[in-house]
Amino acid sequence: MNLAERLRRALDAPAPEDLLAGDLIEGASVTDGIVPAAVLVAITRRAEPGVLLTVRREHLRTHAGQVAFPGGRIDPEDQHAAAAALREAEEEIGLPASAVTLWGSADPYRTVTGYEVTPVLGAVDPDLPLSPHEAEVADWFEAPLAFLLDPANQRAIEAEFRGRMRTYYQIDWEGRRIWGATAAMLVNLSRRLNAWS
Template identity: 45%
Template sequence: MTLWSPARLHEALHRASGPSSDYDLNPDATPPDAPLRPAGVLAAFHADDGRLVLTKRASGLRHHPGQIALPGGKVDPGDTDATAAALREAHEEVGLNPAQVRVLGTLPPHRTVTGFSVTPVLALIDGPFAPIPEAGEVEEAFTLPFAHVADPARYRVERRRWRGGWRSYHAAPFGPYYLWGATARILLGLAHRL
């Protein structure tokens, strides 16, 4: 059993690891030679018990419709950096007040097949918080227990047909939630650091 402690997140930030990519498990795939768009996602854990806030993206969205995701999105012109984008998006998507968030630091960026360089922002949520999904962008907001997120044994490699070929990816399903792709790879990187 993986025990929760906010100190474990602090320690994880000081362990070295490199960037990750949706191409990690698919060495034969060649990433497009185009500039990556910066984005930030918030890996926000409840300080009292370590539950991680996640969303199920609305099915009508252009990027990653219907997928399980960390709150976040692209860095807008008004954002100072990926951390600001992650905090802004978490407030918009699930109603998380930035005043409740204690940012601990960032993990190495993750490259997505959709052309984003996603910076994961590790944070703690202080005090009670009940997510409120933003209609049109978030179909559902929920939490996963720390023991699931932090255990590398919960992650597996799966594959499916995509754009005429086979694509492998990480997955860590939990009950009705199919955690996979970029979000699963980012969280697996954190689990290895823990």
């Protein structure tokens, strides 16, 4: 059984106790105004599967310039998190919903910017002709799933943010800095996979 298949099956397993719930600042509480959101963790059907990631434009109001999964807030017309993730992926990188085989949802993650993000996992064919949304996405790339899920590549970093100490995760791959909520969701997928294996 390959890594992608193991990960798909791990979604059905009980959640491990060491999952990251959110990147809240130590001593702070975010309880009001939580915005539901969803992202698509699109895994390519390759012998060595990859994950599609975007680079957000520098002018965006939140998470500007960061590497992220395609996704965004869940709108009232979205029937569920998967519908929002698919809609956003089509808007942001031109990935048609019909090209995604959904596997299911992973553990929600709460961001310091007030979003509760549900990662939705699915498989896509490799080398699809994707086109980034000019106003939102500066670039997109595919990073190896095995590299992203390897705990040896997931560094915990402590830094001051808004006057408080915060620990966040970072994964560096070929000059790309994957950090914050995106890295944390990958850490959670890794922990879920390792708990199930």
